Amino acid sequence: MSRIADRGAATPAEARAAFRDGLVEPTSGWSRGYAQANVLAIPREQAFDLLLFAQRNPKSCPILSVLEPGETTGPLLAGGDIRTDVPKYTVYRDGEKVDEPTDITGHWRDDLVTFLIGCSFTFEAALQDGGVRIAHIDQGVNVPMFRTNRECAPAGAMSGPLVVSMRPVPAAQVADAVRITSRYPAVHGAPVHIGNPDELGISDLGAPDFGEAVRIPEGHLPVFWACGVTPQAAVMRSRPPLAIGHAPGHMLITDARDSDYLVP
């Protein structure tokens, strides 16, 4: 296991080093106070469509940073390497998942453009500070994520459904959860839906499309936030020759502070 005793206290550089050294686990709860990011690398030829897709769907695809073609590091991961510093990756060829490696050095190409997209793990510490417990942390599982029946605005060849993450929240705290997360628009902001999964086309909360199921405690409502796995769902639909994302829930831990993305 890891050399890191307290995941919440690890600095981003320590966390990235642990993942680079081979630790594999979801990153919720890691490096408290620092922003986490969804990762998607795509060839330069498809990058315009993906960037436009993100621009047209800012709720699910809020861009924190874009690395130029072939770049493997940047200001959000000082001294890091995007090919090794994420706990686990998903490699797609022609839209099909072909590999889930812990290092993508062997898949890397110099024309890959890497998108870093905001992640709702970033506002979980603020929710906890506001007295809202995070069920998937309490239950020790990855956050559950679902494809919805809502279509994103397409861009060029890129189209796909909105993907959401779900957190159960006590009815009395739903307003707090909305208020707190709405102050973090760069990491998905306020929920997109509260309380009725059927309306999103989700028939079984116990069978998420990504991540793991959480038990919904009595008196809690399911609350749904837009999720940065959305562009990976678009990759599956749109089938670019190559795309490499993080494995859902296994994020890049960045050097940016949560508070960098806090609005008044």
Next chain:
Amino acid sequence: MSRIADRGAATPAEARAAFRDGLVEPTSGWSRGYAQANVLAIPREQAFDLLLFAQRNPKSCPILSVLEPGETTGPLLAGGDIRTDVPKYTVYRDGEKVDEPTDITGHWRDDLVTFLIGCSFTFEAALQDGGVRIAHIDQGVNVPMFRTNRECAPAGAMSGPLVVSMRPVPAAQVADAVRITSRYPAVHGAPVHIGNPDELGISDLGAPDFGEAVRIPEGHLPVFWACGVTPQAAVMRSRPPLAIGHAPGHMLITDARDSDYLVP
């Protein structure tokens, strides 16, 4: 001259039709209550760099909409045509201005991607409603715009200086002007600088790089807002084979309402 008697009362469709029919004049004060947009069309091959440049410089290049390659209309200009509906255009080849036509049909290519970028004319009605007079409207001239000594964040081949528009504001109303315009981040938002043009590398307020000089009344401070001509300055520096923008101050009048871009 125009068939339109009251420019402020013209609907966006009427304004676009007047420009399509050959009217040429700056658009400040037109179609009160509707958003205006900077226009820049660039070949698909250079569009990723421009989109990334805009993403990295949101204050000067806030994207309202991007038309897909070859598209000439879109939801912000219902029934319109981006090739004819702007009063005057600037055509660049290899970064050099080669034409200032009132119609770009002859320059059009099917691989051109058109960016519509927020324009500070959009918040001028709100400034007026707040009691702040607009000097260039009162003086009947185009707004003055200046290249500054501030570099934008580059993206791929695209780099250039920040361009600003300048409006003189009475000292007692500068705070009002900040407060009012900060509520419109999608159309440049709050000023980038107040009061000292030297710090922006502007040596002579009477000699703007684009638009026309305005007289600065006694007791007024020059207030500078980021300007959507910034990507055209990047085109001049970065020299893509073809780029077509609006002529500075001669904007696209869109169907979006100013209030669509108002934040709380």
